Amino acid sequence: MNDIPVIIGRLTESFLLNCRLFALTLLFSLPLGLLIAFGSMSRFQPLKWLIRTFVWIIRGTPLMLQLLIIYFGPGLLNLGFSWPGGTSGRFVAATVAFIINYACYFSEIFRGGIESIPKGQYEAGQVLGMTKSQIFFNVILLQVIKRILPPVGNEVITLVKDTALARIIANKEIIMMAGEYTSKGLIWPLFATGIYFLVFVGVLTLLIGWLEKKLSYFRA
Amino acid sequence: MPVLEVKDIEKSFGTLQVLKKIDFSLEKGETLAIIGSSGSGKTTLLRCLNFLERPDRGKIIVNHEVIFDAADPVTRRDSELRKKRLHFGLVFQNFNLFPQYTVLKNVTLALELLARERPDYKQRKKAILEEIREKGRNLLAQVGLSDKLDYYPHMISGGQQQRVAIARALALEPDILCFDEPTSALDPELTGEVLKVIRNLAERHTTMIIVTHEMDFARDVADRVIFMDGGVIVEQGSPEEVFGNPREERTKQFLARYKGN
Numbered sequence: 284m285n286d287i288p289v290i291i292g293r294l295t296e297s298f299l300l301n302c303r304l305f306a307l308t309l310l311f312s313l314p315l316g317l318l319i320a321f322g323s324m325s326r327f328q329p330l331k332w333l334i335r336t337f338v339w340i341i342r343g344t345p346l347m348l349q350l351l352i353i354y355f356g357p358g359l360l361n362l363g364f365s366w367p368g369g370t371s372g373r374f375v376a377a378t379v380a381f382i383i384n385y386a387c388y389f390s391e392i393f394r395g396g397i398e399s400i401p402k403g404q405y406e407a408g409q410v411l412g413m414t415k416s417q418i419f420f421n422v423i424l425l426q427v428i429k430r431i432l433p434p435v436g437n438e439v440i441t442l443v444k445d446t447a448l449a450r451i452i453a454n455k456e457i458i459m460m461a462g463e464y465t466s467k468g469l470i471w472p473l474f475a476t477g478i479y480f481l482v483f484v485g486v487l488t489l490l491i492g493w494l495e496k497k498l499s500y501f502r503a
Numbered sequence: 504m505p506v507l508e509v510k511d512i513e514k515s516f517g518t519l520q521v522l523k524k525i526d527f528s529l530e531k532g533e534t535l536a537i538i539g540s541s542g543s544g545k546t547t548l549l550r551c552l553n554f555l556e557r558p559d560r561g562k563i564i565v566n567h568e569v570i571f572d573a574a575d576p577v578t579r580r581d582s583e584l585r586k587k588r589l590h591f592g593l594v595f596q597n598f599n600l601f602p603q604y605t606v607l608k609n610v611t612l613a614l615e616l617l618a619r620e621r622p623d624y625k626q627r628k629k630a631i632l633e634e635i636r637e638k639g640r641n642l643l644a645q646v647g648l649s650d651k652l653d654y655y656p657h658m659i660s661g662g663q664q665q666r667v668a669i670a671r672a673l674a675l676e677p678d679i680l681c682f683d684e685p686t687s688a689l690d691p692e693l694t695g696e697v698l699k700v701i702r703n704l705a706e707r708h709t710t711m712i713i714v715t716h717e718m719d720f721a722r723d724v725a726d727r728v729i730f731m732d733g734g735v736i737v738e739q740g741s742p743e744e745v746f747g748n749p750r751e752e753r754t755k756q757f758l759a760r761y762k763g764n
Contacts, residue, residue, distance in 0.1 A: 411613035
C-alpha cells in the first residue's frame with residue numbers, strides 16, 4: 284500500500300488536477316483580462332469606475348477567501364443555483380474563482396502595456412486610413428505582447444503554485460494528497476511535490492524565454 | 504484651380520486658442536512652407552488637416568469637395584473622416600514607423616489592409632498583394648532605399664527611417680502630402696538626405712505642405728511661404744517676398760533671429 288511506485292502514481296494523478304486548473308485558468312483569464320483592461324480604459328466613466336472597483340476588490344482580497352465565497356456563496360446566499368455536487372462541482376468553482384482572480388491581475392498588466400505604446404503609433408495608423416481595430420491588431424498588439432511578456436511570465440509562474448490553494452474547497456490537489464502521508468509518518472511525498480512544481484516551472488521558464496527571444500527581432 | 508482650400512479654421516484647447524481664422528489655399532503641384540516659432544500653431548494646423556485634431560470652426564475643401572465642415576455634424580463623424588483623411592498624407596517629426604515590420608511592410612501595410620475591402624480581393628489575393636509589394640519596392644527605390652527592404656526600423660539610421668516614412672505616406676497617393684518638421688529629430692548630418700528626397704518630390708510637382716525650421720530649404724524649395732505667429736497667419740507670399748522683403752514687423756523679427764545663426 285505504501286510502496287513508492289503507488290505513492291508516486293497517486294501524486295502524479297493529483298498533480299493532473301493542478302495542471303488542468305492551471306491550463307483552464309490561463310486559457311480563459313487571458314482574453315477575459317484583455318476585455319477587463321478595455322473596460323478599465325473606457326471613456327464611459329461609469330463603466331470605467333465599475334471595472335476599476337471590481338479589480339480593486341479582487342486584487343485586494345485573498346484568493347483563498349474568493350475560493351470559499353464562490354464555492355459556498357451560491358448555496359448559502361440563495362442565489363438560485365449551486366455548484367454541481369461532488370468533485371466536479373468543487374473543481375468548477377475553483378476554476379471560476381481562479382479565472383476571475385487572474386483576469387484582474389492580467390488586466391492591469393495589459394492596461395499598463397497598452398498605455399505605454401506611444402501615441403504616435405496610433406496616429407501613424409490613423410493617417411494611413413486604418414480603422415481602430417486594424418490599428419490595435421496590426422500595429423499595437425504585438426508591441427504590447429513584447430513589453431508585457433516578463434510580468435505575464437511572473438503571473439503564470441505564480442499561478443502554477445497558487446493552484447495548490449484549490450484544496451481549501453476540498454479539491455484533491457498534489458500537496459493535499461502528499462499531506463495525507465504525513466499522518467502515516469512519511470515526509471518524502473511532500474518533498475516530492477516540490478519537484479513536480481520545480482519541473483513544471485522550469486519548463487515554463489524555458490518557454491517564456493523562448494518567446495521573449497522570438498520577439499527580440501524588433502525594438503519597441 | 505486650388506486643390507486645397509482652408510476656410511476660417513479655428514481651434515482651441517480648453518481656453519487656449521491655438522488657431523484663429525486660418526485661411527489659405529493651395530494649387531495643385533505647389534509646395535507650401537509654413538514657418539514660425541514653436542507654439543505658433545503650425546503643427547496644430549497640419550494635425551487639423553489630417554484630422555488628428557478636430558477644428559472647432561471652419562471648412563476644409565479638397566478638389567472642390569467639402570470634406571470637413573465644423574458646422575455640419577455629418578462631416579465630423581469618425582467613419583466619414585477615415586476615408587476622407589486619405590486626401591492627406593502626413594510625415595511625422597518622429598517618423599512613427601511600425602517597429603515590428605520590415606521597411607517594405609511599413610510601406611505596404613496600409614495598402615494591404617485597404618485592399619481587403621476590394622470586391623475582387625478573395626479571387627485575386629496573390630496578384631493584388633504582389634502588385635502592392637511591387638509598388639512598395641518602387642517607392643523605396645525612389646527614396647533610395649532599395650537595399651534596405653528587409654531591414655527592421657531599428658537597424659537603419661534616423662534619416663533612412665524618415666525616408667521610409669515618406670515612402671509610406673506616398674504609398675496611399677495623397678492629394679496633399681504634409682510634413683511636420685521632418686528633420687527636427689535628426690542629427691545635422693542626416694538632414695541633408697531627407698531634404699534631398701523632399702526637394703525631389705517638389706521637382707516632380709507633388710503637392711506639399713511643409714512645416715519647417717530649415718529657412719534656407721524653405722526659401723529654396725517652396726513656391727509659397729506662410730509665416731504664422733500666435734495662431735494666425737501673419738504673412739504669406741512667394742519666398743522672395745516673405746524672406747527678401749517682409750512687410751510685417753513680426754516676420755522681420757522672426758527672420759532676424761534666424762539670420763543671426
